[in-house]
Amino acid sequence: MEKTHKIKHRSVGGWIWVVVKYFSLIFFSFVAVLPVVSCVITAFKTDEEYASTNVMQLPESFLNFDNFVTAFKTAHMGRAFINSGIVLVFVLLGAIIVGTQLAYVLNRFKFPGNGLIRNLFLFASLLPAVAMQVTVYKIMGTLGFINHLYGYIIMSMGTDVISIYIFIQFMENIPVSLDESAIIDGASYFQIYWKIMLPLLQPAIVTSMILKGVNTYNEYYAASLYLQDQNIRTIAMSLYTFTGPLGSRYNLICAGVIISLLPALIIFIICQKQIYSGITAGAVKG
Numbered sequence: 001m002e003k004t005h006k007i008k009h010r011s012v013g014g015w016i017w018v019v020v021k022y023f024s025l026i027f028f029s030f031v032a033v034l035p036v037v038s039c040v041i042t043a044f045k046t047d048e049e050y051a052s053t054n055v056m057q058l059p060e061s062f063l064n065f066d067n068f069v070t071a072f073k074t075a076h077m078g079r080a081f082i083n084s085g086i087v088l089v090f091v092l093l094g095a096i097i098v099g100t101q102l103a104y105v106l107n108r109f110k111f112p113g114n115g116l117i118r119n120l121f122l123f124a125s126l127l128p129a130v131a132m133q134v135t136v137y138k139i140m141g142t143l144g145f146i147n148h149l150y151g152y153i154i155m156s157m158g159t160d161v162i163s164i165y166i167f168i169q170f171m172e173n174i175p176v177s178l179d180e181s182a183i184i185d186g187a188s189y190f191q192i193y194w195k196i197m198l199p200l201l202q203p204a205i206v207t208s209m210i211l212k213g214v215n216t217y218n219e220y221y222a223a224s225l226y227l228q229d230q231n232i233r234t235i236a237m238s239l240y241t242f243t244g245p246l247g248s249r250y251n252l253i254c255a256g257v258i259i260s261l262l263p264a265l266i267i268f269i270i271c272q273k274q275i276y277s278g279i280t281a282g283a284v285k286g
Contacts, residue, residue: 043067043254050251067255071242075256079231080238081263084217087153087234091216092209094157099208100201103167104193108179118168125161133225140226149232152223156216163208170204171197217264235260 042050044059044067071077106114136155137146145151174197182192198205220236227233239256242249 039254039257042251043258045251047249047251067251068259071252071256072259074252075238075241076230076233077235077238077256077259080233080235083149083227083232084235086149087156088213088216090153091156092213094153095160095163095212096205096208098157099160099163100167100198100205101193103164103171104197106164107168107171108176121161121164130221133222137225146226147228147232149227152226152232155226156219156222160208160212160215163212166204166208167201170201174200 038055042055044062044064049059140146178196179192182196218236223234223237239253242252
């Protein structure tokens, strides 16, 4: 009887845990999807519909693309996409090269101050970026980088501390014997980095590119601070064309948001196998 009671008690407890688990998954999934659904609904509403209906009330027609055309033309999103693409390519390329080389030096070479440099990077990650903008703005102004796309690219090219630690942790799982064998064969340190380390770091590079790319593509604060000319605005800045002191046209903003999401969605669908493999491999190696 006692064993039967324990089995029933455990089964009831197990069922309660299953209910709580799936309820939490459904609830938080709903919370995550709700803003996206609301944005899609609002994007198809006319100005009159948006003013007279709530955010979750369906529009009269989902075949009305006037908001998308107006948002694309008025916000000059075509030019903004080109600017964001240029920034993204050069920032990712520079950040990966700088980050991998820095991680290679810190991981493979033991010298006085190695641990101090790692701790300084960790300390820098604790400082809020906004608190350092005064100093960064003065440096950018002194160098003449403000209101120039190349200046914004150079500033954004600085690799993230998280990416550095991802590369370092991944390199610790690469045997040093590979370096020693290459040195015996006459390879230089740069050849070891370029021909051995960099190809083996591909999963970590994919993970770092995802983190850096998302932050760069969605960056608004720094872009609005250093890119004030309308011809060099990024896609995140173009979405603020329809905001002003007299009100905001949220139906056009939502249409612009959906347009800005399309390139990232297409890239994700095409490269999802590489993205998933990069994240999982990087997690295992780390």
